[in-house]
Amino acid sequence: MYSFKNDYSEGAHPLILESLLKTNLQQEPGYCLDQYSNHARELIKNTLECDSCDVHLIVGGTQTNLIAISSFLRPHEACIAAYTGHIAVHEAGAIEATGHKVITVNVANGKLDCSDIQAVVDGHPDEHMVKPKLVYISNPTELGTHYTKSELVKLKEYCSNNNLLLYIDGARLGSALVASDLEFKDLVHLADAIFIGATKNGALIGEALVICNDYLKKDLRYQIKQKGALLSKGRLLGQQFEVLFQNNLYLDLAMHAKKMADKLRYGLKKQGIKLLVETETNQLFPIFSKEDIRNLEFNFLFYVWKEIDENYSAIRLITSWATTEEAVDSFLETTKILEKS
Amino acid sequence: MYSFKNDYSEGAHPLILESLLKTNLQQEPGYCLDQYSNHARELIKNTLECDSCDVHLIVGGTQTNLIAISSFLRPHEACIAAYTGHIAVHEAGAIEATGHKVITVNVANGKLDCSDIQAVVDGHPDEHMVKPKLVYISNPTELGTHYTKSELVKLKEYCSNNNLLLYIDGARLGSALVASDLEFKDLVHLADAIFIGATKNGALIGEALVICNDYLKKDLRYQIKQKGALLSKGRLLGQQFEVLFQNNLYLDLAMHAKKMADKLRYGLKKQGIKLLVETETNQLFPIFSKEDIRNLEFNFLFYVWKEIDENYSAIRLITSWATTEEAVDSFLETTKILEKS
Amino acid sequence: MYSFKNDYSEGAHPLILESLLKTNLQQEPGYCLDQYSNHARELIKNTLECDSCDVHLIVGGTQTNLIAISSFLRPHEACIAAYTGHIAVHEAGAIEATGHKVITVNVANGKLDCSDIQAVVDGHPDEHMVKPKLVYISNPTELGTHYTKSELVKLKEYCSNNNLLLYIDGARLGSALVASDLEFKDLVHLADAIFIGATKNGALIGEALVICNDYLKKDLRYQIKQKGALLSKGRLLGQQFEVLFQNNLYLDLAMHAKKMADKLRYGLKKQGIKLLVETETNQLFPIFSKEDIRNLEFNFLFYVWKEIDENYSAIRLITSWATTEEAVDSFLETTKILEKS
Amino acid sequence: MYSFKNDYSEGAHPLILESLLKTNLQQEPGYCLDQYSNHARELIKNTLECDSCDVHLIVGGTQTNLIAISSFLRPHEACIAAYTGHIAVHEAGAIEATGHKVITVNVANGKLDCSDIQAVVDGHPDEHMVKPKLVYISNPTELGTHYTKSELVKLKEYCSNNNLLLYIDGARLGSALVASDLEFKDLVHLADAIFIGATKNGALIGEALVICNDYLKKDLRYQIKQKGALLSKGRLLGQQFEVLFQNNLYLDLAMHAKKMADKLRYGLKKQGIKLLVETETNQLFPIFSKEDIRNLEFNFLFYVWKEIDENYSAIRLITSWATTEEAVDSFLETTKILEKS
Secondary structure, three states, rough: OOOOOOOOOOOOOOHHHHHHHHHHHOOOOOOOOHHHHHHHHHHHHHHHHOOOEEEEOOHHHHHHHHHHHHOOOOOOOOEEEEOOOOOOOOOOOHHOOOOOEEEEEEOOOOOOOOOHHHHHOOOOOOOOOEEEEOEEEEEEEEOOOOOOOOHHHHHHHHHHHHOEEEEEOOOHHHHHHHOOOHHHHHHHOOOOOOEEEEHHOOOOOEEEEEEEOOOOOOHHHHHHHHOOOOEEEEEEEEHHHEEEEEEEOOHHHHHHHHHHHHHHHHHHHHHOOOOOOOOOOOOOEEEEHHHHHHOOOOOOOEEEEOOOOEEEEEEEEOOOOOOOHHHHHHHHHHHHHHHOO | OOEEEOOOOHHHOOHHHHHHHOOOOOOOOOOOOOOHHHHHHHHHHHHOOOOOOOEEEEEOHHHHHHHHHHHHHHOOOEEEEEEOOOOOOOOOOOOHHHOOOOOEEEEOOOOOHHHHHHHHHHHOOOOOOOOOEEEEEEEEOOOOOOOOHHHHHHHHHHHHHHHOOOEEEEOOOHHHHHHHHOOOOHHHHHHHHHEEEEEHHOOOOEEEEEEEOOHHHOOHHHHHHHOOOOOOHHHHHHHHHHOOOOOOOOHHHHHHHHHHHHHHHHHHHHHHEEEOOOOOEEEEEEEHHHHHHHHHHOOOEEEEEEEOOOEEEEEEEEOOOOOHHHHHHHHHHHHHHHOOO | OOOOOOOOOOOHHHHHHHHHHHHHHOOOOOOOOHHHHHHHHHHHHHHOOOOEEEEEEEOHHHHHHHHHHHHHOOEEEEEEEEEEOHHHHHOHHHHOOOOOOOOEEEEOOOOOOHHHHHHHHHHHOOOOEEEEEEEEEEOOOOOOOOOHHHHHHHHHHHHHOOOEEEEEEEOOHHHHHOOOOOHHHHHHHOOOOOOOOOOOHHHOOOOEEEOOHHHOOOOHHHHHOOOOOOOOOHHHHHHHHHHHOOOOOOHHHHHHHHHHHHHHHHHHHHHHEEOOOOOOOOOEOEEEEHHHHHHOOOEEEEEEEEEEEEEEEEEEEEOOOOOOOHHHHHHHHHHHHHOOO | EEEEEOOOOOOOOHHHHHHHHOOOOOOOOOOOOOOOHHHHHHHHHHHOOOOOEEEEOOHHHHHHHHHHHHHHOOOOOEEEOOOOOOHHOOOOOOHHHHOOOOEEEEOOOOOOOOOHHHHHHOOOOOOOEEEEEEEEEEEOOOOOOOHHHHHHHHHHHHHHHHOOOOEEOOOOOHHHHHOOOOHHHHHHHOOOOEEEEHHOOOOOOOEEEEOOHHHHHHEEEEEEHOOOOOOOOOHHHHHHHHHOOOOOOHHHHHHHHHHHHHHHHHHHHHHHOOOOOOOOEEEEEEEEEEHHHHHHHHEEEEEEEEOOOOOEEEEEEEEOHHHHOOHHHHHHHHHHHHHOO
């Protein structure tokens, strides 16, 4: 039974475990003030080609979102997000629990554009309503689509001109980078804050929150502590990011996931399978008959994403740094047989 | 310049001021423990024909909503509301500020039905999302529509069967009661909690929160205090509700507002003016050409509610206990002239 | 049975009711944007001799405190208060409910000095703890003591030098002003924000929040709305402050309360009664034998404040704008008889 | 330079890393629904000899405290804690950030007894104040003291009789267990909820929240998710607890730490060094002259805990599962030389 359910089914990349083993009995200060965390932050800044940004190592994505957003906003300020955005649906009200409304926009492909945001701003003119202040996007989105560099440039320019913050949830950032013309060094110019996800790209845990906007930097460690996210053994985060941001490993792992997804994508298309949405990242949403889905479920794990009609549904397949070419071949083999029968 | 902007443009019904004057120097305990508040609570319970419910006198509607909802829900539980619902839009994120998500439903006429709620429940199956727990409706709605008794019976039955609370925002409850077959005595059987609005029906300030569900009653006064709503001179609330719930005054005032609205409604219809939405309460939304609106604005105050097309918009007219027949006649006179010209 | 329990036992000063009556049917905009609120804000600014401060009219004291403090602080920032401070004890956790810790200091007389604050700052050096940011004082304090002008000058200077905000709860501000060398015009230089209490000085409801520090002014009305405190009939607040801030009424009423308190104070001292704490405001805490207290309770209402020993307790007496000289004489008469017997 | 600063200076016990390595490429479901987490929960329940309790695996201690407490309390309910309690000082206002007040009690040795709690309850009689509801104790305390079984029995009985919840922060629970007559199987009878700390006893991360009181169990996973603590690779927690709760490893590691602390304790006492407070756990607070402290700092890392007088201070030494006997000997050797000189 092979799982294409998500990109966090396995443990960590072997180099990470190796590093943990090697340094295990070294005594270190706590709370991400250890030598590995220091080095990791340096490596990340070098990769971003930015010396002035602040980098914080945090355990998980929901946690990072709620820490950053509640730190950046005053009580009456709200987020704008696609209705499929992670903070809007899949965080059990984490943002609202810190006091802030998430205003959602209905968009087909998971992506916001300037006109979507403008409509929200226009609809919130006075103090009887919340004040939209932070634009939340995920890149890639929860539907596997991604933003091009020029799309991000437009969004950032719009936000800057309208006194809005642009925040990028990069839980799968690697996947967006290898699928587009966007580069690490562009990021700090295109967002007020962003997090670089590692859990879904080879780490056991870990997201690196990068704060680019000077006004948002102050006292972030207080927020991290208050939300229960300042790890006493912060070295665990430091060591992982240290490994991932050396020798291009972060992007190499993302590229492997993309290659596996591409192979699936092209293989399925060649078999005449349609996709719910066009993606170039490690997520794909092929449409199968419900009978085929039942048959696929004998050998593979995946989410049934959305019913298309009485007979068809889209499923979600995700590849990762750990996906084997054998598993991909086996899946394509199976669908080929199903299609023929 | 006569204002049809809302039902809180004037002060209070004269009998209320008379009562304030008469009792002004009587010394009373604070915090709604005075004789007038005690009497007012008794009168309200008698009107509701319910001895077991709890009644709390609170200053305003947003305040009442946030106190009640934050008291009733655990951190992960959320409200369901029409996207036009007051808590969803016009409370500056008051509910979210207490930690709870408001899940909105797109409905045309401001009213929720069971299938709307079922769809939300279906879309929130597990702990990665909030848990829908409280259904918020306003009666009448923000669009002037109202629920019939049988509609409320269905909603309440659905909620009970699905472990959901039904909460009614009755900021303009009088207006719903005089427009429908719903009676005061029905309310405690049709909601877990409800508030009876007085600010918009002749009082200076004041909403009476009625808690019908025994499980929700405990320690409500703590919540009122914590949210800054336990008035030291609570007598001010008690005296007003005492006056309104004697001699049928509350419903008489609501009926006056409805009569004035009906006169406007029928007068405008007779002139061929169309309405954005059919209402029987004290709110109406006639559609005029933008030129006519500009002309009306020389003599009347009102909100332009919604653009219909390039040439037409709907405006909102609200009548109240204080609306004069002269003002209504004058408005109809003006529109008649405009239509002819 | 005459009550010395508090200064909010009666309704409002007659001039306030007169104003309500006179303007009752005048149509006005809502939300404190009416002509009376506008005028009241002007009058308050003139009294403060400050054109640049912002004035907001709010219903109650706990409400004002929670709105101001939650607006001024970021999530990790905390208040410092005397352990007897209203926000520390008597607000049912209102400040904590907005997310902020109240750090308390044990002080004998209800007053903070710079060394108290310094000790708190010293004890909170890093991000494992909250960051003390706002110093809350009440003037007069909950024990009836008050700050002199020079004490406030020192506190403000200390706060400014230490990047702390100074916030003054003036629920009984009038009482502090008539008891000290402090004047209205000093206030805006001695605090970052302050509220001028009216509920306890002749109004039905109402506190005027004055924001002196430019950095704290932005978007205050959003906070007021979000916390349920933006009154639809804001005129009720405007009219009351309009009356109180004309013809010196606010200070005249406070002076009357002080005179009645002074008469009680000196009368009791002359009878040999001791006071728990020396005060010059409208609160006094005479110490009686428990038997005398039982006897006084036949004719007077008051709080038994604190047990002194097996036989003696201190009681709290409060006078107000409405306290009659007859009541004071009658109380002194009664204690004289008790002491003799 | 050897560090006695804390018990989280090193990585994890080798058996834990071995388990991570061995299972690394096994695909598992996320969110602590994997086979290792399931097994770990079973092992913990077996150890507690309790089948009915709920066990949740969470990353850190502050996180566990804030999740549990905010889940258990209604908005107006508060915690009672020693003023040295972790939630009172060292969590950057984490509990207040969820809306709840922490009422602190001044106690000398970090421990609460029933009379401390009773005094708080007596001081909070009505809705103008918060309602004390949850008693927070840490065992061992932040001062290294611990509760005996009979002390806990008394506390629990008192709490049950007074409608209070008893919550035990067991960040260093192992250390309390090996220092007292308290056993794992006693715990579920002596607390409404408790967490078993692993970060400070050999794990990389991880605390196991055990909920014993049926009324507190519902929907805990929603709270965990909402506070950003539902790990996608929950297997990381499961594997660690699986290792620690097999073959008595958890207690063995705690016992090693205690033995090292005992050796230090007795060694120092023999040298005539006094201790700030008598402890039997892995924390000790010897008092040295400031000059000795400066000399010790050439070879050892530790916290200077508290100034005793002009010349003396207490320092904090903590031993752990990883403390070597060589380090202990070396420390004792050094102090012996210092004392002689």
